[in-house]
Amino acid sequence: MKFKAIHIFIVLTLVLASCQAKTKSKNQAVSTQESLKTDSMDIEIFKSLQQFITRASFDALSNDKLIVETGKLFLQTPYVGGTLENNEVERLVINLHQLDCTTYIENILALSKITNQSKLSINDFAKELEFIRYRNGKLKGYGSRLHYFTDWIFDNERKGLLIDITKKIGGEAYQKKINFMSSHINSYPKLVGNISLIETVTQCENEINKREHFYIPENKIQEIENQIEDGDLIAITTKIKGLDISHTGIAIHINDRLHLMHASSKAKKVVISEIPLAEMIQKNSLQSGIMVARLIRKQ
Template sequence: MTRRTLLHTLATCSLPGLLPAGQHLPQNLTFIGEKKFHRLIDRALREDWRSLPIGQRITRAALAMEGTPYVGYTLEIHDHIESPSANFDGQDCWTFFEIALGIARMLAIKKDRYTPADLLHQIEITRYRSGTCHGSYLDRIHYLDEWFTDNQKRGHLKNITASLGPTVPLEGRRIDEMTVLWKSYRYLKHNPDLRPGMAEIEARLQRQPFHYLPKTAVRAIEPRLQNGDIIGIVTHKPHVYCSHVGLAVRSADGVLHFMHASYTHKRVLVDKSLSAYLASFESHAGIVVARPLE
């Protein structure tokens, strides 16, 4: 298939999920900021990030993206066809941590040169249910609690929340943000037939127990967190369990900071200590934590 034919197919396609696994949108839509990517990877090779543990690799990649503008909905790149994507010019909280993780995983595979396709492959493995995108929006894992569960099942990480201290159940809360706020999501807005499937996914997640560490307990467990740990922010707000996500980054003075793509600050930054960040927002209830594995 020529590029012209592919673009025509995408332009005329009205249903999700028509591309077989391995065929995705053109790279000019799925990968933004290629020069920044190559500069980051050139630095990673010069400084031999590959020799570091995965948490340190994640942290190096994250810090290299500090200052990237915050841009919401950076995963919504097409009206119909879902595809692995990465954007180095603008990131939201999910794409920031996911790109840092993807770079760290990519560097573990020894190569002299890395391409955007290498990173997109790693993102596909963690972003999509069972690690494969077939072109359907419903292939993507949209809720962080399911992302933790699916990736833990496949050996990519370990949910360490319960090992950090006494957790509490989140009760009396519906998980239905995607179907309630469907107008905010490009794919759901343009494909009404996707909404029942999304509602089924949400109903399944609703039946799964969810426990978290209250924010009042976070300061005491900060010494046990490591660079590169993935921190989900549990919220008191309706429709969702986790409203935000970022990374644990320990500074030279030993303080455990929360690094994230911040809507408030409009950029990727190393924020306050994790406990201080949580205390800054009444809506924050606590955290869940996943530790990436080699």
């Protein structure tokens, strides 16, 4: 599989170069439906992924291997934040050539799900991406997007996609008031001057604050890392006031230690961490621990 990941990276690099040469504007939109926004570069990347996944028989892989191998297909993809924020009206954005830590995970899960279902069309991918990204699986404006990752985990567990296993593997109570968006309105252009949307976000925060949350403190991650499986979703908790999660990624073990495959703002691309996750978090003064979610096994 290592050779395959390298091969698809070369294919995607060639696709990127070709599309950049051919596309007059990288922001040119090509919509398959009114609420979908993508461009010709991403359509070509999707086609390459589609062909490779089919040839490599990804549908025969177990869930954990499918998530990891799909995640590896995006190694070296540039990190770009805020790619979902560029539309006046909320649309389903498909951007496969620029990823942040959340869109990286969402694209992996959507690709893995349609691979399991043997439905590898761009429309199938769009449907799964919408299902994962938005509350109750439906895009109904900016307020329906799952902005807080604890809410993202809760909603996708309710949808039957995953299970939050943090408490089961030794998690402790994560008691924190979540209100970062409503207390930093000027950091979110869509909220500025929009009383109705602010009320929607505040209501969402109130719902989050009613729930029980658990986390593995940073000094206990190494003790339990053998209970975390390759392909599990990792959400890194933060010490930033009002915020629940500051970073996300995919669990991957290297030499019997837990590492993180993630879209890194520091490396400015998708990478596998050079050091174990426990050490990585302890080196960051703003990170406090992790939450862990596991994908539901395919039947």
